[in-house]
Amino acid sequence: MKDKPIVVWFRQDLRLHDHRALSAAAATGAPLIALYVLDDTSAGPWPMGGASRWWLHHSLTSLAAAIEAKGVRLILRRGSASDEVTTVVQETGASAVYITRMYEPWASVRDTSLKQQLAKSGVELKRFAGSLLREPEEVRTKAGDPFKVYTPFWRALAGLGTPAKPVPSPKVIPGWSGKVASDTLQSWQLLPMKPDWAGGLRDEWQPGEVGAQERLKRFLAAALKSYTEDRNRPDRSGTSRLSPHLHFGEISPHQCWHAAVDAAAKTGGADKGLETFLKELVWREFANHLLVHWPTLPEAPFRPEFGAFPWSSDKAAVRAWQRGQTGYPIVDAGMRELWHTGYMHNRVRMVVASFLIKHLLIPWQAGEAWFWDTLVDADLANNAASWQWVAGCGADAAPYFRIFAPVTQGEKFDPDGQYVRRWVPELANLPDADIHAPWDAPPAVLAAAGIKLGTTYPLPIVDHGQARQRALAGYELVKAAASAARAE
Numbered sequence: 001m002k003d004k005p006i007v008v009w010f011r012q013d014l015r016l017h018d019h020r021a022l023s024a025a026a027a028t029g030a031p032l033i034a035l036y037v038l039d040d041t042s043a044g045p046w047p048m049g050g051a052s053r054w055w056l057h058h059s060l061t062s063l064a065a066a067i068e069a070k071g072v073r074l075i076l077r078r079g080s081a082s083d084e085v086t087t088v089v090q091e092t093g094a095s096a097v098y099i100t101r102m103y104e105p106w107a108s109v110r111d112t113s114l115k116q117q118l119a120k121s122g123v124e125l126k127r128f129a130g131s132l133l134r135e136p137e138e139v140r141t142k143a144g145d146p147f148k149v150y151t152p153f154w155r156a157l158a159g160l161g162t163p164a165k166p167v168p169s170p171k172v173i174p175g176w177s178g179k180v181a182s183d184t185l186q187s188w189q190l191l192p193m194k195p196d197w198a199g200g201l202r203d204e205w206q207p208g209e210v211g212a213q214e215r216l217k218r219f220l221a222a223a224l225k226s227y228t229e230d231r232n233r234p235d236r237s238g239t240s241r242l243s244p245h246l247h248f249g250e251i252s253p254h255q256c257w258h259a260a261v262d263a264a265a266k267t268g269g270a271d272k273g274l275e276t277f278l279k280e281l282v283w284r285e286f287a288n289h290l291l292v293h294w295p296t297l298p299e300a301p302f303r304p305e306f307g308a309f310p311w312s313s314d315k316a317a318v319r320a321w322q323r324g325q326t327g328y329p330i331v332d333a334g335m336r337e338l339w340h341t342g343y344m345h346n347r348v349r350m351v352v353a354s355f356l357i358k359h360l361l362i363p364w365q366a367g368e369a370w371f372w373d374t375l376v377d378a379d380l381a382n383n384a385a386s387w388q389w390v391a392g393c394g395a396d397a398a399p400y401f402r403i404f405a406p407v408t409q410g411e412k413f414d415p416d417g418q419y420v421r422r423w424v425p426e427l428a429n430l431p432d433a434d435i436h437a438p439w440d441a442p443p444a445v446l447a448a449a450g451i452k453l454g455t456t457y458p459l460p461i462v463d464h465g466q467a468r469q470r471a472l473a474g475y476e477l478v479k480a481a482a483s484a485a486r487a488e
Contacts, residue, residue: 004094004095005030005032005033005092005094005176006031006032006033006095007085007096007097008021008025008032009037009081010036010063011100011249012248013131014059014248014249015251017209018168018252019167019252020129021098021128021130022098022169022170022173024128030174031175032173032175032176033088033092034073035084036063037079037085038188042082042106042107046380049373049374051378052378054192057185058205059207060076062209062211062250067173073175075180076182076184078188081114082110082113082117085118088180089121092178094123095123095124096124096126099125099126100129100131101130103132103288103381104291108292111127130254131249133157133163133253133254133257133282133285134157136288136289136293138160139156139289146293153289154279154286157285158282166252166254197339205342209251212242212245216240216245219239220259220260223273224263224273226238227240227274227277228276231276231346231347233347234333234345234347234414234419235414239346240280241343243382244343246377247378247382253281253284261278287381287384291381297381297385297388298383299365301393302393303482307481308478309474309475309478310361310477317461318366320461321352322335323335323339324424325461326355326458326460327439327459330409330410330414331406332424333414333422333424334349334351334352335352342375342376343375343376345419350390350404351404353367353391355404357471358468360462361470364388364391364393368384371383371387392475403467403468403472407437410435414436415432417432417435417436420436421435426451426456426457430446430449
């Protein structure tokens, strides 16, 4: 069978190091065919968004160069992945297809069906772990049920012992010498052209395995020790920014875990930052755990009683939020950072999400969809779990009555206004004391800063106090619905 090739089907695992499927395929000695399929047909309402497509183009460029240096060509196909994989198997006489597991519900259905289909022709679909530290089925309550709360999930995962160490890239990857048709990456037109909105993304990011490794090294050297405090400060470079690299599988969580542990041991004094960072990695695990066990998480509230919430449909308010024109500087700064860089600081993500849901009463699914299209780290599990957490309807959710006050959040986490000044430059000349609430600034101060509220910068589109009371009234309806359901 060694003369028959094995197809290594790359998906969200665009790397060579710590790639269990690739290493296992190479170890057989059979010639390998490296394949990537752009499948927009199987994902239902969740085809890849614009920012993710930009990232994918550059990540595939990086992967193609790395694997071709080993003597293997990266084959590109577009269409139904099941059809394209089956076609490649038939064209090449491949004996097996090796994959890394994906956790999206549509991917699980697709892979199960494809496995059965290939088996009829004597072709094995072999699935490997590698995108998570632990598979979702491994982490269970004492009763054997899936977890619904993060903290006991963290304890249970930690109790399973140290995650497996990364495996090195195969020294030799035998390539298949036959011919197989491939698209060109340029023909997929993943990059924006008219208009080209990706200038900020190009300035900010280096997609690909090399970029992921360099990002991790910089974070461990400069920010791990102070991570616990600085991760909440959007005005500082205190976070890892590894999320897009992890989503596309350019680096594995095992690599991040062990590199962080090693770095903390060498530098000393980083124990607190290390634990916080590891817990952030495990939040990603928890989100995937929820998605696997509750596959409707991206569309429906985890807590059904939240269906009673009185949502609004104010399209003008949604548009102001999307454009960073709400009149609340910290909210607007976050939304503009997102549009320019395809990324937003996590603390600010919570603030802007809370504003959309609880100040504007817009359904969380609308924010989830906007993030899906504009984030380079758009991840179905993380996105859904995080939006539901802010809305109060998810697993391990924040109390429903927690409504982030934008001014307070800005003053606490951007005390000198540096973050706001960067992304809302029309407010740059305001004093620190006024930058998070320009409507309260004296007229002379506004004039000196060159600001005319309602003209050069918008007035708040909603009053915080009134919005808070309106949201709390809505959540009282949710409580009433929950009580009625329990009484039945």
